[in-house]
Amino acid sequence: MAHDNLRGRYVIAGIGHTAYGKLPGRDTVSLNVEACRHALADAGIGKDVVDGVLVKVPTSAHQFMYGQKVAEALGIQPRVGGAWDQGGAANIQLISYAIMAIDAGQCDVALVCYADNPRSGSRNVYARPRGDDAAYGWFATAAGYGMIHRRHVIEYGTRPEHFGAVAIASRKHGAQNPDAQVRSALTMEQYLQSPWVVDPLRRDDCALVSDGAAAVVVMSAKRAKSLGVAMPVPVLGFGAGQTSWEVPVRKTLTTTEAVKAGATAFAMAGVTPKEVDVAQIYDCFTITVIQTLEDYGFCAKGKGGEFVSGGRIEHGGELPVNTSGGLLSETGMPGMQLVMEGVRQMRGTARLQVPGAKVSLVSGQGGTMHTHNALILGA
Amino acid sequence: MAHSPVPTPVAPAFPTPDVNELTRPYWDGLKENRLMFQKCRCGNAWLPARRECPNCLGTEWQWTQASGKGCLISWVVYHTSYHDAFKSRLPYNVAIVELDEGPRLITNMVDANETLRGDAQVTLQVGWEGETALARFRMTD
Ligand SMILES: [Zn+2]
Numbered sequence: 423m424a425h426d427n428l429r430g431r432y433v434i435a436g437i438g439h440t441a442y443g444k445l446p447g448r449d450t451v452s453l454n455v456e457a458c459r460h461a462l463a464d465a466g467i468g469k470d471v472v473d474g475v476l477v478k479v480p481t482s483a484h485q486f487m488y489g490q491k492v493a494e495a496l497g498i499q500p501r502v503g504g505a506w507d508q509g510g511a512a513n514i515q516l517i518s519y520a521i522m523a524i525d526a527g528q529c530d531v532a533l534v535c536y537a538d539n540p541r542s543g544s545r546n547v548y549a550r551p552r553g554d555d556a557a558y559g560w561f562a563t564a565a566g567y568g569m570i571h572r573r574h575v576i577e578y579g580t581r582p583e584h585f586g587a588v589a590i591a592s593r594k595h596g597a598q599n600p601d602a603q604v605r606s607a608l609t610m611e612q613y614l615q616s617p618w619v620v621d622p623l624r625r626d627d628c629a630l631v632s633d634g635a636a637a638v639v640v641m642s643a644k645r646a647k648s649l650g651v652a653m654p655v656p657v658l659g660f661g662a663g664q665t666s667w668e669v670p671v672r673k674t675l676t677t678t679e680a681v682k683a684g685a686t687a688f689a690m691a692g693v694t695p696k697e698v699d700v701a702q703i704y705d706c707f708t709i710t711v712i713q714t715l716e717d718y719g720f721c722a723k724g725k726g727g728e729f730v731s732g733g734r735i736e737h738g739g740e741l742p743v744n745t746s747g748g749l750l751s752e753t754g755m756p757g758m759q760l761v762m763e764g765v766r767q768m769r770g771t772a773r774l775q776v777p778g779a780k781v782s783l784v785s786g787q788g789g790t791m792h793t794h795n796a797l798i799l800g801a
Numbered sequence: 802m803a804h805s806p807v808p809t810p811v812a813p814a815f816p817t818p819d820v821n822e823l824t825r826p827y828w829d830g831l832k833e834n835r836l837m838f839q840k841c842r843c844g845n846a847w848l849p850a851r852r853e854c855p856n857c858l859g860t861e862w863q864w865t866q867a868s869g870k871g872c873l874i875s876w877v878v879y880h881t882s883y884h885d886a887f888k889s890r891l892p893y894n895v896a897i898v899e900l901d902e903g904p905r906l907i908t909n910m911v912d913a914n915e916t917l918r919g920d921a922q923v924t925l926q927v928g929w930e931g932e933t934a935l936a937r938f939r940m941t942d
Contacts, residue, residue, distance in 0.1 A: 549883040554818035554849065555907040557935055560895050561883035568877035569897055576875065576919030621878035621892070621914075670897050670907045671847070675875060 426659075426690055430800060432521040433654035435531075435646050436465025436639035437762040442753035443603040445633040446542040450480045451495045453537035453635035458496055461533065461637040467649050469496060472639075474532030475503040476520055478512040481756060482540035482547045492535065502529040508664070509788020510704060510756030512536075514795035517761070518660040520640040530645065536758045537635030545631055555670070564628055564707070566669040566790035568620045571709040573675040575622065577724065580712065584727025586613035588708035588743075589626045589750055591735045595774055596747025603630050604751050629706040630754035636762060655768040658693065658781070659798040661686025669790050676724075679794035680717035680785065687796035688718075691781075695720045698798075699779035700767045701741055702760035704787040705748040711735075714785050715743075718796070737774045745774040757786045761797065768801045813885035815930045824850045826864045831934035836925050838904045840865040848904040869925030871900040871938065878914045898923055898938050911939045 438460025440453050454477065462469055475493040485491065489505035502523045506512050513536055520532035540547070552560045574580050589608055596602035608626060616624040646654040663682030665672060688694060695718055703711045712726035720741065721729040729735075735743035746752045746763040753759050764784040766772040779801065786795040820828045827850055830837040840846045840863055845856035854862055876896035882888040894914050899905045910917055911926050923938040 551816060551884065552907075554824070555895075556816035556884065557818050557930060557933060558895055558907050558909050559879060559884070559887045559890070559893055560907045561879075561887075562881075565877050565879070565895065569875040572877065572919070573875040618878070618880040618892075621880060623877075671849075671905050673905075 426692060428521060428525060429658050429690060429692060430656040431643055432524065432657045433641060433643050433646050433651070434517070434638050434657065434761070434765050434799070435641050435651040435654050436461040436463070436467070437637070437765050438462070438464050439636040439759065439762060440634050442601060442632050442634040442755065444541045445539060448539060448633065450483070450537040450539055450635070451491055453539065453633070454492045454535045454637070455495050457537065457635035457637040458533050458535050461535075461639050465639040465651050467531070467639070467651065469498055471531045471649065472498055472533050473501045474520055474523060474529035475500040476516040476532055476534045477503075477505045478516060478536040479505045479507045480538040481509070482538050482544055496533070500529065502532065508793040510706065511662070511786035511788035511793040511795040513757045513761060514660065514784065514786040514797045515662060517638065517640055517657070517797060518662065518795065521657060521660070524640070524642060531639065531641045533637055533639055535635065535637035536755065538755065539633040541631050541633045548631070562620065563790065564623055565620045567707040567709060568623045569669050570675045570713070570791060571622050571627070571707065574709060574713065577676055578727070580727040582614060583610060584712065584731055585627055585708040586610050587730045588705065588711045588735070589613055591730070592705055592744045592748040592750035594736055595745050596751025599746050599752055599773055602747045602752040603632055603754070623707060626750070627708045629749035630751070632754040634753050634755050636755060636758035638758070638761060638765070653769045653771075655765045656800045657797065658800045659687040659689070659691030660796060661690065662793070662795045664793045666792065676713065678713050678717050678791045680714045680787075680796065683794040683796040684718035687798050691798040693781055693798065698741065698781050698783045700745060700776040701743050701783040702745070702748070702764045702785070703743050704757060704760060704785045705744055705750050706756070706787065708750075710787055710791065711743065713791070714787065718783070737776070742774070742776050745772055745776065756788070760784050760786070764797065764799050768799045770801075815886045815933075816884060817931075817933055823852060828933070830864070830866070831927055831936055834927050836867040836869050836900075836936050837864045838867050838900065838902060839863070846903045848906050867900050867902050871898045871923050873910065873917065873919060873921045873923050873938070873940065874899050874905065875919065876910060876917050896938070906936065909935070909937045911937050916940070
């Protein structure tokens with residue numbers, strides 16, 4: 423049972439990011455520092471009040487004691503800190519941990535940040551052999567998602583155009599975002615002609631590979647008031663779920679941990695999917711968006727393809743999704759860009775603002791749908 | 802040595818499984834056309850090989866021969882190679898099969914990619930890569 427006594431009592435006080443795309447010559451520690459500098463400036467606070475530094479490990483290059491390296495470069499000796507690995511869901515998990523740590527009196531103000539440079543560095547992690555099964559040619563992150571995508575097609579008859587609708591929405595929104603790495607809109611015809619990477623995944627089903635960093639500042643609503651934070655955005659709820667089975671041995675490929683994570687977050691926030699005005703749904707691959715929306719309860723299982731069609735998830739539609747372009751268009755960074763856009767929507771400062779939006783949902787997803795975290799923000 | 806032979810192109814090395822004390826019965830079984838899985842006293846059955854049963858955490862399991870029959874859960878077709886040994890095989894498939902006994906495994910379907918069907922019944926057809934026997938499958942319906 424989720425506790426609702428934290429609802430609205432903690433805020434995201436500041437957000438910051440580096441440029442996205444290709445940033446040669448920058449290591450991930452430096453990128454983290456830049457993002458944190460921007461997030462602190464956005465919150466209007468100095469680093470002297472920060473006593474929590476929670477870092478998601480860089481996906482492409484794990485390093486020993488990485489959280490302490492980042493804290494050192496920030497010149498902060500935190501009370502609570504370290505690096506956490508659960509793939510792309512880690513950012514929201516760390517925001518959740520920051521809130522729990524502050525609530526338990528373990529720290530007062532936390533920076534949560536992430537940086538990686540797989541575009542100018544090594545992208546081997548995304549092409550890695552998958553254990554002994556490499557003998558069968560089983561390589562790469564995309565292939566695991568391909569298995570899940572195909573199974574959704576087998577069980578529910580999901581059509582290529584349904585997956586295309588997800589890519590088209592993200593690309594349409596990214597095209598209007600000057601910070602986005604890819605700023606070209608996509609037509610259905612172009613999507614359907616986009617080359618196979620690992621069939622059933624076309625190139626345009628797959629997240630970008632990007633360098634970049636992003637950070638958020640977490641504190642209590644009370645502390646934000648005392649520090650004079652200009653635009654604090656309250657956290658209404660969060661939740662998590664994990665399957666620790668690899669794709670081949672998972673008993674179901676079509677239901678994800680978004681079921682658990684969403685149920686916990688919605689209960690904590692005291693809202694239902696119907697009340698969500700805008701959503702940032704982790705779109706490392708188009709199938710992820712369709713399954714996550716089903717598993718959160720926006721539509722019945724198997725109906726996600728229909729749900730995302732007809733412009734419903736585009737700006738101006740019933741549930742605008744990934745309004746700054748997501749992983750398919752803004753940056754392939756695993757997740758923090760979605761949190762920042764969720765915050766902007768609640769501040770009313772998004773480029774593609776959803777008018778009057780009061781409830782903003784953000785999802786994070788890690789591994790090959792191994793881990794899932796949900797975050798609900800209020801205005 | 803005065804004489805040096807003209808170099809001949811060498812085929813890229815195929816990825817080989819890590820055959821060790823734990824996994825040897827699995828890989829040796831395939832060499833004799835037997836697909837083995839682990840079955841625990843608690844009733845749990847699984848692949849790939851583990852020392853401890855992920856259900857009861859005990860070690861009272863035995864290698865057990867599977868019927869070789871199963872069902873095609875999903876598959877992908879690679880149009881990009883992530884390893885030189887697979888370059889000449891593009892487009893090749895990798896599939897997930899669920900054995901009638903329960904465990905699921907990664908495999909290749911020997912059928913043509915465009916004929917594969919979800920939930921098709923399949924049966925074991927061992928294939929060889931060098932010295933390694935692999936558990937491949939073909940559709941039977
Ligand atoms: Zn057991």
